[in-house]
Amino acid sequence: MCLGRVLTAVVLLTAARGASITQEALRGHQVWEVSGGLVPQHLVMTGLVDPLDHSGPSRSIRVAPEFASKVKESLHRADLTYRILVHDLSTYLEEEEVREGRSRRDAENITCTCSSCLEPLHSQYMSFCQIERFLADMAQTYPDRINVTSIGKSVEGRDIWLAHLKPTNPLDKSIWVEAGLHAREWISPAVALHLIHRLIHNSSMAGIDAFIIPMANPDGYVYTWTTNRFWRKNRRILASNCDGVDLNRNWDFHFGVGASTDPCSEVYKGPSAFSEPETRALRDAMLKEKDNMVLVLALHSFGQNLLYPWGWSKTVQAPGRDELIATGKVFTFAARKATDVKYNVINSAGDFYFASGATDDWALGMLKTKYAYTLELRDKGTWGFSLPSDNIADCSEEVWQGLNAMVNDIVS
Numbered sequence: 001m002c003l004g005r006v007l008t009a010v011v012l013l014t015a016a017r018g019a020s021i022t023q024e025a026l027r028g029h030q031v032w033e034v035s036g037g038l039v040p041q042h043l044v045m046t047g048l049v050d051p052l053d054h055s056g057p058s059r060s061i062r063v064a065p066e067f068a069s070k071v072k073e074s075l076h077r078a079d080l081t082y083r084i085l086v087h088d089l090s091t092y093l094e095e096e097e098v099r100e101g102r103s104r105r106d107a108e109n110i111t112c113t114c115s116s117c118l119e120p121l122h123s124q125y126m127s128f129c130q131i132e133r134f135l136a137d138m139a140q141t142y143p144d145r146i147n148v149t150s151i152g153k154s155v156e157g158r159d160i161w162l163a164h165l166k167p168t169n170p171l172d173k174s175i176w177v178e179a180g181l182h183a184r185e186w187i188s189p190a191v192a193l194h195l196i197h198r199l200i201h202n203s204s205m206a207g208i209d210a211f212i213i214p215m216a217n218p219d220g221y222v223y224t225w226t227t228n229r230f231w232r233k234n235r236r237i238l239a240s241n242c243d244g245v246d247l248n249r250n251w252d253f254h255f256g257v258g259a260s261t262d263p264c265s266e267v268y269k270g271p272s273a274f275s276e277p278e279t280r281a282l283r284d285a286m287l288k289e290k291d292n293m294v295l296v297l298a299l300h301s302f303g304q305n306l307l308y309p310w311g312w313s314k315t316v317q318a319p320g321r322d323e324l325i326a327t328g329k330v331f332t333f334a335a336r337k338a339t340d341v342k343y344n345v346i347n348s349a350g351d352f353y354f355a356s357g358a359t360d361d362w363a364l365g366m367l368k369t370k371y372a373y374t375l376e377l378r379d380k381g382t383w384g385f386s387l388p389s390d391n392i393a394d395c396s397e398e399v400w401q402g403l404n405a406m407v408n409d410i411v412s
């Protein structure tokens with residue numbers, strides 16, 4: 001395709017989405033795959049690299065051009081080698097947008113817009129206004145099945161929505177699903193929206209109250225659509241020259257272990273536990289529902305791993321560890337049966353890195369919810385955060401089947 005046609009496609013796509021696809025923030029950024037061992041943690045904690053896979057054995061990192069020589073030197077000192085997977089992320093993402101635009105045109109039948117949305121999309125990621133419209137339309141159309149309330153506002157004043165899927169014959173047991181805490185992990189809210197839709201139209205979890213937060217970090221999500229597709233944190237503007245707090249390091253349970261004090265790091269924990277309005281809103285809403293809560297599932301990407309606590313310690317075992325593993329395997333078995341995609345059950349800290357201040361550790365440690373997990377969705381690193389949108393349907397299907405099997409296992 002000639003350049004002119006590419007640009008036309010880009011412009012058309014931009015207009016269709018109502019957002020800029022300029023990824024200038026990532027101009028010159030590269031993705032490296034490191035071999036020979038784990039990426040030195042000081043590089044992560046000081047913000048010199050952005051580790052793209054937090055849970056899996058993959059060691060892909062994003063490196064900004066201004067830090068490339070420092071990072072190269074550090075890897076060399078640690079006897080690690082690397083190869084460049086992506087030479088320029090902004091070009092890569094622009095090409096991806098054109099590719100995605102093509103698949104969108106193939107799936108012309110757009111049933112969800114910012115002014116009407118009765119079904120979540122299978123073949124494209126939804127913008128924040130489409131997500132809000134879907135939730136509002138569901139609440140208005142199916143008031144017996146779903147309540148939608150705002151549990152608080154983000155740093156920039158956007159609502160954080162909670163969808164309560166109401167049971168037909170209440171068992172006084174509930175599950176909590178959180179999605180979108182990390183902005184760039186687009187498959188996470190996409191799956192959550194499909195779970196909401198399935199729960200409205202399907203009675204397989206008839207007695208269970210389901211509380212679902214489809215978009216826990218709306219500011220970050222909007223920012224990934226307008227400015228920087230690889231933004232992870234919230235949009236707290238800090239006094240330093242780096243912004244944003246990692247909302248999955250901001251919860252008050254062994255706060256600070258495996259997290260950074262440097263605002264330039266992608267795992268910056270914030271000035272204090274629950275310093276951010278997003279985590280405070282989630283905390284307060286979860287506290288209200290904690291008595292009946294049997295399962296907390298935080299949806300992230302990528303890696304295809306179901307992580308069980310603790311993230312803060314490699315030596316202290318989580319209470320109920322054996323049951324967490326056994327029930328986790330129920331999920332992975334059902335998911336595999338659904339779509340033939342393999343998930344692994346692994347320990348948050350034990351297998352790879354420390355990571356405290358995450359939702360699942362707090363739920364198990366403070367709420368005493370027996371089953372608390374982080375689910376890293378598709379894929380295993382081929383596309384990572386840029387997972388093509390034609391994965392949405394199958395990924396939602398495997399999570400739906402896995403979640404049903406897990407809930408049946410827990411309440412039986």
Ligand SMILES: [Zn+2]
Binds near residue numbers: 182248300301
């Ligand atoms: Zn994440």
